[in-house]
Structure formats: C-alpha cells, structure tokens
Amino acid sequence: MNTPFAIQPFRQEDLPAVLELFWETVHTVNADAYSAGQLDAWAPADPDIQA
Numbered sequence: 525m526n527t528p529f530a531i532q533p534f535r536q537e538d539l540p541a542v543l544e545l546f547w548e549t550v551h552t553v554n555a556d557a558y559s560a561g562q563l564d565a566w567a568p569a570d571p572d573i574q575a
Contacts, residue, residue, distance in 0.1 A: 543571055
C-alpha cells in the first residue's frame with residue numbers, strides 16, 4: 525500500500541512545534557536507553573534556537 529506524502533519546505537513559524545516534537549521524541553522513545561543527563565544534552569528543554 526503506497527500512501528502519497530509531500531515534504532514541505534521549512535517555515536520559521538513551524539520551529540516551536542518541530543522543537544517540541546523533537547524533545548518529546550528523544551525524551552520518550554530513548555528514555556530507557558539513556559540517562560536523563562544524556563537526554564538533556566541531546567534534546568535540552570530550552571534549546572539555543574539561534575545556533
């Protein structure tokens with residue numbers, strides 16, 4: 525079964541949702557494999573969005 529999809533260009537207004545999704549994914553999916561410190565280093569709660 526093929527489901528069509530489209531990849532959209534990045535839009536600055538999407539950044540908060542993308543950052544939240546990334547944080548939730550890292551801290552949920554990987555919680556059993558990494559320490560809290562490692563998860564925070566990988567996906568900090570307050571990322572430097574300028575970087």
